[in-house]
Amino acid sequence: MRPVPGEHTAPCLLDGYDPRMELSLGSRQVAGHTVVEVRGEVDVYTAATLRERLLAVIEGGATSVVVDLRRVDFLDSTGLGVLVGALKRLRLAGGQLALVCDSEKLLKVFRITALDRVFTLHDSVEAATAAAPAEG
């Protein structure tokens, strides 16, 4: 299997989560949606890894992408930019992007930048996948 950006362990990345790693990514299919789970810190250094992963998922044909940010403890403007880029790309392809976020700290970042009006934010993966049509 071709290595995917940000994937550090196999077969289940998240079982092997190493807190010393600044960012870990995992992806799975849930009810016809591609869920990308992000753990750690998304900043000016690690954002490129997230960008590559989202690009790989989108170029792989995913049209309904859910980015699960519940295990993210730091998200800066570079990370926000990556999410905006993925949203634009998916919309151009007729797809959709939803975010899962239950931390007041992160939600404040979305509010300050007015991106809470741009993204669809949910507090659970179940809510996100129930709200959007599945990939065809």
Added chain:
Amino acid sequence: MPTVHLAFSPAPQYVRTARLVSVAVARRAGVADELLDWVRLAVGDACGRAVARHVRHGVNDLVRVIMSDDGPYEVRVIDACGTATAAEPAVEAEDPAVAEDADRMAETLLAGLVEDLQVSRGPDGTEVRMAWPVRRQLSDTTRTRHDGRT
């Protein structure tokens, strides 16, 4: 004035170090715990923005961060991309529109996070000055103890 100076090569991997140091100094300065996340985010964004500007203009000088824990906790992030440098053609490794979007996003976030914020652009570089209130001075307490006073 008690200060901590930090200077780092303009590379993204050092931004995390800068924000960890800034929070450690903020804690010592007496910044309220509930503000520390915002210090971390604001300093990280200011440093990230400085690194991006250095990279865009091909400037290899160090990014400087000056933290003062005297009175309000003040952090100054200083890049070496002044008005003179900005006149030089930028090294366009990325789409200029993307770079502008990133700059705008960083500035919006900084303005929303930091009430006491000043951005000054000079011939030698740009300085982002941020300040947060403190509620106790650990350094004063330590100093008193060393002086043998109660």
